Amino acid sequence: MTVRAGVVVTGTEVLSGRITDRNGPWVAQRLLDLGVDIAHITVCGDRPDDLTAQLRFLADQHVDLIVTTGGLGPTADDLTVATVADFCGRELHLDAALEVHIGGIIARWRGRVSADPDPAPLQAGIRKQAMVPEGAQSIPPTGTAPGVAIAAGQLPAILVLPGPPGELQAMWPAALETAAVAAVMARRSVFGQSTIRAYGLSEADLAATLRRAEQQIAGFAALEITTCLQLGELEMVTRYPESSADAYHRLAALVTEHHGAQIFSTDGSTIDDLIAGRLTGRRIATAESCTGGKIAARLTDRAGSSAYLVGAVVAYANELKIGLLDVPADLIAEHGAVSEEVAARMAEGAVGRLGADTAVSTTGIAGPGGGTDLKPVGTVCFAVAIAGRPTVTRTRRLPGDRANIRALAVTYAMHMLAETLTAPNPA
């Protein structure tokens, strides 16, 4: 059977948009990987009434599992355990052993801090974190806050996890082993999920193909298809029961037939995966102006990237383009710093000066200032230099504000790099 879950993210800092929630997406992905369907994610501030309303909503939607994140800290705004206990009609009890354990963690954490003249306020915070609802299973803290799992009669199972993403993720394996969560997991059945990724394909064109598929493919209705356009990448994810695998394969073939030129992945791999594979045995460098180091940062996000990434030069000032990347000063004077000519010499300079055999470069106007009639804000020039081949250059006008232009430029550079690495060597 389909097991459905809801995730409740607590914290006024998330609700108010001051910090970006990482826990909702992380928990959702783990549950989907485990074959659990996600019905709702809700975000509420540190207000018991709003949290209770969201728990009630999810229970009314008959989800099998509710996972809450956050609100387990020592401060008075951290109210999740007390609110969940109240929602389940359970009393809170002090777990004395847990109190000692948390006290020990805090003492080690504070370390060098001098003895507190009045330890009572600190102790009150520790005691608050050691309160456990009656009949609930406590999950050992991975920071200072223990988790809680409760199976309460007709209500969904409730799993209460801490807010700091590192603590939450470290606690996940133990959380899955609690009796309440394990009982839910035992009920699920298997779904497949497949992903097709394209770059430079419009949603309108994919939508047209999907309308054709709906008419042509028997069993199309059993495929749950979602599409998402992000930074020029269009992702189509299809979730389907095992019995509909055939219909999915016919759909994938139709989409590939119509949009093969734009599709770069049908097996779930990302552009980062493809680039990493294609860089095996190579030494790459980046030479960045408007992207300010973001391409290098993206490449080094990946463990093991030191096998192929040598380094980068961020040449924001023209003197650095000249001094560190050997771009001729008169080339800049003639064509301007934002030109394919300069981009090409930056990439070639990175190959030469950084001891690489492959380099990608960017030079552009991210704004908000610096645009001209001929080169408005959003104009970005790119080059990919590969030793022994002619350097490839391109220019794009990217839309949006400074952050969007920079993000689009990084994605464009990644795709141009991936494509150039697979192109047949004309030499």
Added chain:
Amino acid sequence: MTVRAGVVVTGTEVLSGRITDRNGPWVAQRLLDLGVDIAHITVCGDRPDDLTAQLRFLADQHVDLIVTTGGLGPTADDLTVATVADFCGRELHLDAALEVHIGGIIARWRGRVSADPDPAPLQAGIRKQAMVPEGAQSIPPTGTAPGVAIAAGQLPAILVLPGPPGELQAMWPAALETAAVAAVMARRSVFGQSTIRAYGLSEADLAATLRRAEQQIAGFAALEITTCLQLGELEMVTRYPESSADAYHRLAALVTEHHGAQIFSTDGSTIDDLIAGRLTGRRIATAESCTGGKIAARLTDRAGSSAYLVGAVVAYANELKIGLLDVPADLIAEHGAVSEEVAARMAEGAVGRLGADTAVSTTGIAGPGGGTDLKPVGTVCFAVAIAGRPTVTRTRRLPGDRANIRALAVTYAMHMLAETLTAPNPA
């Protein structure tokens, strides 16, 4: 009076954690800035029943305004307008002028694409986007999708916005001018909000101070305080009615008295703001190993950073530390690449070679491989070099996985830089 809003983020790609939602936080911040309280954010997939349930939930919670994001595209999974119309009991009508307008946008977008042998599927997508609920106000598209605003009797006002963040943000000013939204805005009253930011302060210690404040400060209960720890920065945000400004100022004084050494901002400014101010008239460079360009990327996120950022060298390979940053090879052999000695020479090399007067450097082990007993994964050495002063170096062991270690290292480098820039010049 307090005006409350709920935000509904739609899209299976968000619900399933494949992409990080940027719209919920953005809309929440804009509404808070306008004095509207945010009660709930909910996320649902592209399923009409789940979306209807969330709209019903928010209406039952008596919010004054519901803002939905996403689900306005041409594909069959984009169902927001039809679902909202159904929820409000309104028929959908084709807006013929809007259909022509959207068709024109799509035609320009597709541009070079050759004439479609069968335009019907594409036209169906365009027609779908031109359907408007009866009595609703259509908001002109900023991409291909128009927005919608509805005031429907006893229900909250509903504002339907597109999913792509650039489109949504561009549409916001027009959305506020719709009759339905303007009527809600006319009802709100004013709250103040103040933020205190600290680095290296534990939540437990702040919680203890807040417990003291609760006992000492009259009117404390009217202050809505939320705290959030992120990458070592502890943020305390207090929202309060104008009549409680005095209580807030007493609280701020108490917190500053106890934790002044860790507090770096009481006026809402971020560490990025402080650094930008302190770099006026300076020329800064970064020399990065384990952070891979992330510090340069962070500094250049800011418009106008070209006034003080010269550039950066990402010296992932040791040859680049030697070749581009003048780190002596025997220093690396003697102390290892991850050492304060090497960090210092990297920063000094960046000052010398990049024509800067200020530089910050990192060299560390982000993992998962490369750790040793003496220098485990998470060990990161930092240096700040300022021309004419002794170079400052430090070593930290940062917790978590590769992504967390790198993110913590960037934040640490930012704080070390800000602090060094304000330290009295010993020369």
